[in-house]
Amino acid sequence: MTDGHASSLDDGDAPALPEDLDAVRDALVSWYEADHRDFPWRRTEDPYEILVSEVMSQQTQLGRVVKAWEDFLDEWPTTADLAAADRSDVVAFWSSHSLGYNNRAKYLHEAARQVREEYDGEFPQTPDELSELMGVGPYTANAVASFAFNNGDAVVDTNVKRVLHRAFDEIHNADDPDYETLANALMPPGESRMWNNAIMELGGVACQKTPKCDEEGCPWRKWCYAYETGDFTAPDVPTQPEFEGSRRQFRGRIVRVLSEYDELSLDELGPKIRVDYNPEGNHGREWLRELLSDLSDDGLIHMKNCDGTTIAQLRR
Known part of the structure; x- marks a missing residue:
């Protein structure tokens, strides 16, 4: 960001935080609370339902996931129901809804069995524990911990990287940017559920590959390096848009x-x-x-x- 920095993060080589960090945080949260996409998994704190949404979203547009997610939970409403299901039925569902690699269906079924047999039917609550479930990598584990238990670190997916790359000059101009350190320092302590939803929404709605800064009322415009300079390149946007910022x-x-x-x-x-x-x-x-x-x-x-x-x- 561009209007001054406060003290550096714990890692001396990491980007510094903006001086008005509270204002930066409040602006994003207020923007998200005022209006955001109403996906059904954002209305639940059930770790099983959130895990299903995260696995489905790995290779499918969110708009298409909604119907599949609802159908899946109609068929297998709880972890126990999925654990007791025939694996071939789960795979057949996955294939019929065009949800990508069928291995994900197998892993999700196996994860449900692990919860039943290894955790007495109760989902683990930390990213490290969740990573022990079949097919659950660090990103998915952290997402479930955040959205189900408010117990995660900052999520750093492609959308979040794009936001941080554009907003912070030191990330934008670094050879090897430290996204994770900055993302975690930005997140208010103990607010992973709200913060991760908000910053992912920012990347998915306003800070898209072709940015919609003013159209979507991006709350970080007055601090944003890209908005100031017109350089909207990012890791997944290798060439600068011809119009935005011109x-x-x-x-x-x-x-x-x-x-x-x-x-x-x-x-x-x-x-x-x-x-x-x-x-x-x-x-x-x-x-x-x-x-x-x-x-x-x-x-x-x-x-x-x-x-x-x-x-x-x-x-x-």
């Missing part, structure tokens, strides 16, 4: 805003087209004046000086 994009915003107002000064217009507008900053009056000059040269707007204040109007 001068062309901001010129379009200026025209749209001025179409709604008779006239605006630079400091009235700036915050309406860029959330991190700072009159004296990199994206301040001089930056905005250059964009307006381009639009004026194109005959789209008119600029005038009123008592030393630059006023912009859309040519009608």
Whole structure:
């Protein structure tokens, strides 16, 4: 992030945290609580139901997982039901719902048997214990611990890496970025359920491969390195989008805003087209004046000086 750092993380080589860490955290959580995708597994804390959703989501779009997840739980509503099922029936279900590799169905069935036989029917609650279940890797174990028991570390999947890579300049410019250390330092202690849902939602909705910063009201815009610089590359986005963050994009915003107002000064217009507008900053009056000059040269707007204040109007 770009507006100053507080003390470094425990690892001296890890990125530093933003000075206003509480504000960064609160902004993300408030954004998530105000509006997020309502997947049914987000409404449960049952570890079995969450494990099923995590395994199904490994190779299938979330929108398609919903029906399969509901059908699976109708067929085998509890861990005990799945453990008692015939494995061939579970595999047949998996195949009929196009859920990817059938081995995942076998592993899920075996994990249910382990819970029944090795844990007396009670799910283990820590990432390390959950990793002992068949087919449950570190990511899935941590996700189940987080969402079922609020007992996990920060989740670091592809979406979260993309968010951290774009938001933090030291991650963005590092040869070997330490995503895990930063992710865990950002997460409020004891809040893995809420935080992991929120940051994964940010990556899945606003910080997609083609970002939708303003459209989705990204809560980190005023701190974000990518939003400031226009460099939206990330590990899974090898080339920079041609439009997002470009001068062309901001010129379009200026025209749209001025179409709604008779006239605006630079400091009235700036915050309406860029959330991190700072009159004296990199994206301040001089930056905005250059964009307006381009639009004026194109005959789209008119600029005038009123008592030393630059006023912009859309040519009608």
